[in-house]
Amino acid sequence: MNLNRDTFLPKAEATLAELDGAVLEAISHHGGPGVESLAQVFKDGVSRSPAQLAEALCPGPLTDIGFAAVVMRGLLEPRDEVLDSPVSEATVITGNARASGSLNITSPFVVLGNLEVEGVLEDCGPDSTVVVVGNCVARGLRTSGNFLVLGDLVVRDVIQGIYNDDSLVVAGDLSVRFLDENDHDVSCYGEVHAEHHFENGRSGEEAASLASVFLLPGLYDVDLGEIHHDQIFEHLERNEPVFAETPQPRQRREPDRPTAEELEGIDVAGTVARSPVSATPRDVVYAQRKTGEVWLLRPGVFRVHIYDGEKFLGTEPSPALEATKASERVTFWRKRGDLFLEIERFDAIVQVHAGYNNGTKTTLRFAFDGPDAAAREVRRLEARYEGDFLRVTTGIPGRGPLERELARYGGKSEYTSAIVKGTTLVTRDGESQRFDDEASALRALEDWLAEKRRAGFELKILEWKPYGLLK
Numbered sequence: 001m002n003l004n005r006d007t008f009l010p011k012a013e014a015t016l017a018e019l020d021g022a023v024l025e026a027i028s029h030h031g032g033p034g035v036e037s038l039a040q041v042f043k044d045g046v047s048r049s050p051a052q053l054a055e056a057l058c059p060g061p062l063t064d065i066g067f068a069a070v071v072m073r074g075l076l077e078p079r080d081e082v083l084d085s086p087v088s089e090a091t092v093i094t095g096n097a098r099a100s101g102s103l104n105i106t107s108p109f110v111v112l113g114n115l116e117v118e119g120v121l122e123d124c125g126p127d128s129t130v131v132v133v134g135n136c137v138a139r140g141l142r143t144s145g146n147f148l149v150l151g152d153l154v155v156r157d158v159i160q161g162i163y164n165d166d167s168l169v170v171a172g173d174l175s176v177r178f179l180d181e182n183d184h185d186v187s188c189y190g191e192v193h194a195e196h197h198f199e200n201g202r203s204g205e206e207a208a209s210l211a212s213v214f215l216l217p218g219l220y221d222v223d224l225g226e227i228h229h230d231q232i233f234e235h236l237e238r239n240e241p242v243f244a245e246t247p248q249p250r251q252r253r254e255p256d257r258p259t260a261e262e263l264e265g266i267d268v269a270g271t272v273a274r275s276p277v278s279a280t281p282r283d284v285v286y287a288q289r290k291t292g293e294v295w296l297l298r299p300g301v302f303r304v305h306i307y308d309g310e311k312f313l314g315t316e317p318s319p320a321l322e323a324t325k326a327s328e329r330v331t332f333w334r335k336r337g338d339l340f341l342e343i344e345r346f347d348a349i350v351q352v353h354a355g356y357n358n359g360t361k362t363t364l365r366f367a368f369d370g371p372d373a374a375a376r377e378v379r380r381l382e383a384r385y386e387g388d389f390l391r392v393t394t395g396i397p398g399r400g401p402l403e404r405e406l407a408r409y410g411g412k413s414e415y416t417s418a419i420v421k422g423t424t425l426v427t428r429d430g431e432s433q434r435f436d437d438e439a440s441a442l443r444a445l446e447d448w449l450a451e452k453r454r455a456g457f458e459l460k461i462l463e464w465k466p467y468g469l470l471k
Helices: 005-018 021-030 035-042 050-057 062-075 204-211 229-237 268-273 371-385 438-454
Strands: 081-083 091-093 097-099 109-111 115-117 120-122 129-132 136-143 146-149 153-161 167-170 174-180 185-188 192-198 284-288 293-298 302-307 328-334 339-346 349-356 361-367 390-392 400-410 412-421 424-427 432-434 458-464
Touching: 005 035, 005 062, 021 062, 021 146, 021 167, 035 050, 035 062, 050 062, 050 091, 050 109, 062 109, 062 129, 062 146, 115 120, 120 229, 136 146, 136 229, 153 167, 153 185, 153 229, 192 204, 268 284, 268 293, 302 349, 302 361, 328 371, 328 458, 339 371, 339 458, 349 371, 349 458, 361 458, 400 438, 412 438, 424 438, 432 438
Parallel strands: 081 097, 091 109, 097 115, 109 129, 115 136, 120 136, 129 146, 136 153, 146 167, 153 174, 167 185, 174 192
Antiparallel strands: 284 293, 293 302, 328 339, 328 390, 339 349, 349 361, 400 412, 400 458, 412 424, 424 432
């Protein structure tokens, strides 16, 4: 049945006069409803199908499409439907809708009855707008778009809000085990029944810490301050558990700065006083009690300065580095403070880069009597930092691929970078090469680095890419 001005607008007038209570409040969440706004859809006098009407009102505030959905419910004959594919074009179902698995929505979608999804329900704002006039039931809900439920919203396990552009609005009651609003607008005009409720604006660090009590290990990272929502919903789609059977001890992220225990026995005041830069005890970002080593760093003011327990390194002239291809390389990462340490050997010279993610670094070079002595120094440094730092190759546990970024300054800044993930070498120069194994890819990376060194590039920073290969 098509909708036309002569039947739709009078019905809208009558419906508006009857709207009250929580339904009116929910429809008015983005502004008060009015017949004039709906009349604009029919200003050319042409009839519209229900789907065309929904498409004409979206994207936009929930007010008009929500009001139009209630009007359509009074005009259209209910017809139930089973959904067995994603909703990729504007759709209006006049009765109840049911999906036996998960349901992905990328276009305006209106259900004039109830919506039941046995798996995960996910929309895609701003392309999607979802309106359910009745009740909505699902195993999990991920919403980044405008989503309006004029009945009750019942989600068995998890609701995740994504982005702060749109809203999840419920006129009835909202029931779920874990509600993570994140920065999304979630508004319920009934009662909220949530065993775990993280409200809008929650910090990542606090959320991950609280989640460690009830989520299964691996679905959060306290050090990074992240809840791994992608993995949570992958579990839900496979109908696998995401909640611990019993509450677990709460985990808290260790502070970036050294703890009192790590500083015990270290003469911090004396070390700071001997520093080549004007530093304070608050600039201590790493300390090693067994050796007395201290790192001083104040981002934006000075780079890392390393006191090895006896002296500050780098005060003597550095040997020239003639080779461009490293004989060996060891990379360490410390989650606390995002510090990294990369140790390279170029025959009889050991080069050490120390810095922090997406920031500055310090480079130190030391000459030895021969390659064997230099190799022994690399082993010594490995043993010194093992345990305090994570040893990484091409990936940082819980973070993603490790990128080596280089810079050259010659009148104009120039940057390039490369990473290896699996058996693929990808560079920001547009190069992508696959190899038979990771070892071959790593050898190709060494060749690439050597070529860039010959061209005058030097390591700028080390950083991690949590979202995959370079684009």
